[in-house]
Amino acid sequence: MKLASLKGPGREGTLCVVNRDLTRAVKAGPWAPTLQQVLEHWDELAPRLADCAQALEAGANRHAFDFQQALAQGHIAAPLPRAYEWLDGSAYLTHVARVRRARGGKVPESFYSDPLMYQGGAGAMMGPRDPIRVLSTEWGVDLEGEVVAIVGDVPMGATPEIAAAAIRLVTLVNDVSFRRLIPAELEKGFGFVNGKGANALAPVAATIDELGRDWHEGKLHLPLLCTVNGKRLGGPNAGVDATFSLPQLIAHAAKTRDLAAGTMIGTGTISNQDPATGYACLMEARLVEQVEQGAAKTPFLAFGDRVTLEMKDAEGRSVFGAIDHVVERYA
Amino acid sequence: MKLASLKGPGREGTLCVVNRDLTRAVKAGPWAPTLQQVLEHWDELAPRLADCAQALEAGANRHAFDFQQALAQGHIAAPLPRAYEWLDGSAYLTHVARVRRARGGKVPESFYSDPLMYQGGAGAMMGPRDPIRVLSTEWGVDLEGEVVAIVGDVPMGATPEIAAAAIRLVTLVNDVSFRRLIPAELEKGFGFVNGKGANALAPVAATIDELGRDWHEGKLHLPLLCTVNGKRLGGPNAGVDATFSLPQLIAHAAKTRDLAAGTMIGTGTISNQDPATGYACLMEARLVEQVEQGAAKTPFLAFGDRVTLEMKDAEGRSVFGAIDHVVERYA
Numbered sequence: 001m002k003l004a005s006l007k008g009p010g011r012e013g014t015l016c017v018v019n020r021d022l023t024r025a026v027k028a029g030p031w032a033p034t035l036q037q038v039l040e041h042w043d044e045l046a047p048r049l050a051d052c053a054q055a056l057e058a059g060a061n062r063h064a065f066d067f068q069q070a071l072a073q074g075h076i077a078a079p080l081p082r083a084y085e086w087l088d089g090s091a092y093l094t095h096v097a098r099v100r101r102a103r104g105g106k107v108p109e110s111f112y113s114d115p116l117m118y119q120g121g122a123g124a125m126m127g128p129r130d131p132i133r134v135l136s137t138e139w140g141v142d143l144e145g146e147v148v149a150i151v152g153d154v155p156m157g158a159t160p161e162i163a164a165a166a167i168r169l170v171t172l173v174n175d176v177s178f179r180r181l182i183p184a185e186l187e188k189g190f191g192f193v194n195g196k197g198a199n200a201l202a203p204v205a206a207t208i209d210e211l212g213r214d215w216h217e218g219k220l221h222l223p224l225l226c227t228v229n230g231k232r233l234g235g236p237n238a239g240v241d242a243t244f245s246l247p248q249l250i251a252h253a254a255k256t257r258d259l260a261a262g263t264m265i266g267t268g269t270i271s272n273q274d275p276a277t278g279y280a281c282l283m284e285a286r287l288v289e290q291v292e293q294g295a296a297k298t299p300f301l302a303f304g305d306r307v308t309l310e311m312k313d314a315e316g317r318s319v320f321g322a323i324d325h326v327v328e329r330y331a
Numbered sequence: 332m333k334l335a336s337l338k339g340p341g342r343e344g345t346l347c348v349v350n351r352d353l354t355r356a357v358k359a360g361p362w363a364p365t366l367q368q369v370l371e372h373w374d375e376l377a378p379r380l381a382d383c384a385q386a387l388e389a390g391a392n393r394h395a396f397d398f399q400q401a402l403a404q405g406h407i408a409a410p411l412p413r414a415y416e417w418l419d420g421s422a423y424l425t426h427v428a429r430v431r432r433a434r435g436g437k438v439p440e441s442f443y444s445d446p447l448m449y450q451g452g453a454g455a456m457m458g459p460r461d462p463i464r465v466l467s468t469e470w471g472v473d474l475e476g477e478v479v480a481i482v483g484d485v486p487m488g489a490t491p492e493i494a495a496a497a498i499r500l501v502t503l504v505n506d507v508s509f510r511r512l513i514p515a516e517l518e519k520g521f522g523f524v525n526g527k528g529a530n531a532l533a534p535v536a537a538t539i540d541e542l543g544r545d546w547h548e549g550k551l552h553l554p555l556l557c558t559v560n561g562k563r564l565g566g567p568n569a570g571v572d573a574t575f576s577l578p579q580l581i582a583h584a585a586k587t588r589d590l591a592a593g594t595m596i597g598t599g600t601i602s603n604q605d606p607a608t609g610y611a612c613l614m615e616a617r618l619v620e621q622v623e624q625g626a627a628k629t630p631f632l633a634f635g636d637r638v639t640l641e642m643k644d645a646e647g648r649s650v651f652g653a654i655d656h657v658v659e660r661y662a
Contacts, residue, residue: 087524117524124589184445194583
């Protein structure tokens with residue numbers, strides 16, 4: 001099934017079930033008011049939501065609304081409008097290698113067995129059409145296109161197998177990054193506080209069974225189409241060149257602590273070795289330009305710039321709907 | 332007023348108002364079921380809670396229960412049992428200087444103007460009597476005694492003055508750290524994922540007015556008494572040698588993003604230059620021993636070890652109640 005959240009009445013929104021082609025949706029109802037509540041009572045509530053999804057698919061129209069219209073009108077929040085934990089890995093070492101190469105360095109051997117991961121803020125996620133609001137574009141505003149897993153309770157010390165079984169939903173994230181603030185924070189070693197902004201999720205999150213054959217070995221084998229102002233930035237495949245699977249990243253996060261239901265784990269910026277796939281962030285384009293052409297030419301995002309992130313299956317159907325938003329001045 | 336949370340029925344617990352000397356408490360009621368809800372509707376609900384606190388102080392006993400008994404029986408959760416954001420600063424550069432000195436280094440000049448801060452997990456806080464559960468004491472289990480502010484909504488770019496006005500509650504935290512896992516994570520630069528465990532909060536959180544003259548310039552001017560197995564580890568004063576105030580740390584965290592109501596901001600391990608004050612973490616004791624005696628003698632925490640953290644005012648009254656817990660094997 002595919003789940004979304006309408007904005008309001010509270011900060012956690014109102015849970016909705018969406019049909020497979022993202023045209024129609026229905027509120028789950030008072031027994032499942034928010035996605036967080038469902039994640040905490042998954043075994044009890046997920047089957048009821050699945051019934052709801054099946055009825056919707058079969059054409060039941062009672063209380064259903066036009067999902068695309070609600071999306072266009074800005075009524076759709078992130079599927080999980082706020083999360084208690086957001087841990088973002090760095091599964092695609094091609095991305096890391098390009099960054100290091102531009103600095104004249106190499107990827108440390110340990111990165112291939114011990115994943116990079118930072119903890120970020122997710123107390124107020126952006127909806128898929130909400131603007132990226134910044135005080136200044138001097139920060140070096142960039143997108144980062146990733147796949148994210150939303151998990152149930154994961155016990156401390158969980159194996160990747162246990163972690164895989166705890167994945168409840170998968171969706172896309174734009175992990176907005178402020179590139180010019182990151183080097184100083186990396187040097188301090190304490191991770192990113194100022195270097196990362198609020199993140200956006202795709203319109204819907206999907207259960208693993210919705211992903212069919214595109215999901216295997218804990219990876220989603222589909223390209224992530226990224227555009228800036230309508231121009232293709234890239235379409236790297238999330239199943240290609242991923243050193244770590246999502247279950248491995250979840251197990252890393254759970255090494256010394258329980259992860260509470262509703263924790264989100266990201267893959268890190270998707271990146272493929274094949275340069276023809278392009279990029280899921282501007283920085284990589286810039287670093288490649290710097291190495292190959294002597295200077296970065298692709299600019300970071302300016303006010304008014306529009307970013308889209310979307311994944312389509314083999315039949316060309318949007319799996320999660322598109323993140324589609326513009327950069328705005330915070331006021 | 333002083334607020335606490337009873338465990339259950341949900342993961343956010345049940346909000347209670349506690350009297351000044353922490354002997355009696357009363358459930359706030361269905362209009363204020365959880366602290367998170369109160370933080371989101373502070374202007375409307377805080378005055379009603381204050382009325383409740385006043386009645387309790389005046390001796391109203393209807394529905395009141397014995398707070399100390401509930402605490403002893405393990406029924407008290409962290410005042411905020413889970414938080415969407417937990418950002419921990421490093422205000423006491425004495426602590427940082429001791430770490431660096433042991434490594435033969437100095438504190439970079441920039442640390443005096445640009446605070447160290449990491450984002451940690453707070454999806455499942457420990458209550459004040461809940462055990463510190465770890466899979467292995469080989470991790471180098473340590474306490475970190477700190478003051479923490481719980482804020483209302485803070486807009487992006489807030490000044491320290493705006494940040495100060497957004498502080499709703501203050502309490503203590505034991506920011507449990509796994510010392511032997513930290514060096515490798517510091518080297519990666521992405522902050523602490525495995526190096527920090529779940530944290531414990533003190534039994535109650537207090538509004539600023541409860542702190543009287545002990546709160547000024549955004550700092551709480553009281554010593555934090557820390558013991559391990561009944562033996563004094565230290566009592567550094569949170570108002571002494573703090574390079575950054577809590578409002579300054581909050582403003583740092585809000586530089587590039589909104590902070591949602593319920594965000595927790597920590598001071599970092601309290602540490603004074605005067606060696607007679609002792610320490611609020613074992614690592615500092617070890618580092619000083621290493622420099623002065625050639626080897627660290629104070630061990631990290633072992634299974635069964637008991638840690639207490641408490642602040643008393645000039646009259647000897649416990650301000651927040653004690654964090655008092657033991658290290659247990661996770662099972």
